[in-house]
Amino acid sequence: MQQEGIFEAMTTSYTVTAADGGSEVTATTEFALDVAIVGDVLDATVIKRQRRRELEAQFDWLEAQTAEPRTD
Known part of the structure; x- marks a missing residue:
């Protein structure tokens, strides 16, 4: 929780949907x-x-963590 700073409020929501x-x-x-x-x-x-x-950095990290290992 922010105690001091420039934001009155900040909320981030994440949605996960099935994709190909x-x-x-x-x-x-x-x-x-x-x-x-x-x-x-x-x-x-x-x-x-x-x-x-x-957020792009978070998604890059998430993608790296969930990537299937290469088998070649």
Whole structure:
């Protein structure tokens, strides 16, 4: 739980659906800023870009953990 920071709230939900030969994971993040640092639009753009990088790193890790081992 965040004690101090720029967010009033941030929630990320993950959805797992069946896909051809496996599963697909989708993440959706919603947030509300508690304070404006530069401006609401600019802050939201920067936060979305950073969160996208964080989620892509999570998905890269998840894919590596669940990849079938090569047999060649």
